[in-house]
Amino acid sequence: KNEVEQSPQNLTAQEGEFITINCSYSVGISALHWLQQHPGGGIVSLFMLSSGKKKHGRLIATINIQEKHSSLHITASHPRDSAVYICAVRGSQGNLIFGKGTKLSVKP
Amino acid sequence: SQTIHQWPATLVQPVGSPLSLECTVEGTSNPNLYWYRQAAGRGLQLLFYSVGIGQISSEVPQNLSASRPQDRQFILSSKKLLLSDSGFYLCAWSGTSGYYEQFFGPGTRLTVL
Numbered sequence: 001k002n003e004v005e006q007s008p009q010n011l012t013a014q015e016g017e018f019i020t021i022n023c024s025y026s027v028g029i030s031a032l033h034w035l036q037q038h039p040g041g042g043i044v045s046l047f048m049l050s051s052g053k054k055k056h057g058r059l060i061a062t063i064n065i066q067e068k069h070s071s072l073h074i075t076a077s078h079p080r081d082s083a084v085y086i087c088a089v090r091g092s093q094g095n096l097i098f099g100k101g102t103k104l105s106v107k108p
Numbered sequence: 109s110q111t112i113h114q115w116p117a118t119l120v121q122p123v124g125s126p127l128s129l130e131c132t133v134e135g136t137s138n139p140n141l142y143w144y145r146q147a148a149g150r151g152l153q154l155l156f157y158s159v160g161i162g163q164i165s166s167e168v169p170q171n172l173s174a175s176r177p178q179d180r181q182f183i184l185s186s187k188k189l190l191l192s193d194s195g196f197y198l199c200a201w202s203g204t205s206g207y208y209e210q211f212f213g214p215g216t217r218l219t220v221l
Contacts, residue, residue, distance in 0.1 A: 041217065048209040
């Protein structure tokens with residue numbers, strides 16, 4: 001079993017829909033990251049959180065430490081949100097343990 | 109502000125040839141540095157990390173090696189490339205205190221033929 005599990009693996013949505021991507025992990029962590037990988041491969045850090053909730057524009061990330069679960073929400077989705085979203089947790093050496101990613105496609 | 113550079117952006121190499129990928133960070137000192145690989149259709153995998161000059165830890169046994177000759181320079185090398193070395197290589201840096209948020213370089217797409 002992977003230490004970081006994401007669901008769904010693939011997600012197709014219509015423009016304007018509310019989107020949720022889930023991440024569950026099985027190891028103790030001090031922080032969880034949500035990353036966005038663009039079609040060209042570049043990776044951008046969206047959030048780093050250790051408790052509660054963070055919001056940047058239309059993106060919201062929540063984490064429940066007791067349940068070892070985090071969600072990434074996108075409100076009013078847009079085709080430019082199409083990307084792979086990756087959940088990662090911080091390991092004991094400061095390295096990240098990655099989920100396999102969720103490929104999101106938002107159709108106009 | 110901090111920036112991270114990687115080169116080359118793309119590389120096509122024959123099997124058995126050597127490899128050298130370079131990563132440099134600007135605007136910070138004594139960062140933690142990381143090399144990741146993403147094989148086609150797979151998630152990111154940590155290859156090496158470094159907490160200081162000359163200090164390299166390897167996560168996965170392989171024919172790759174890493175070096176950190178200067179504080180803000182991280183090099184990924186191979187003496188003889190394998191087909192299985194093809195992939196997208198990402199360098200990242202983080203601070204050394206707090207929550208270690210990582211920042212990624214633009215990546216190098218390596219194709220071994």
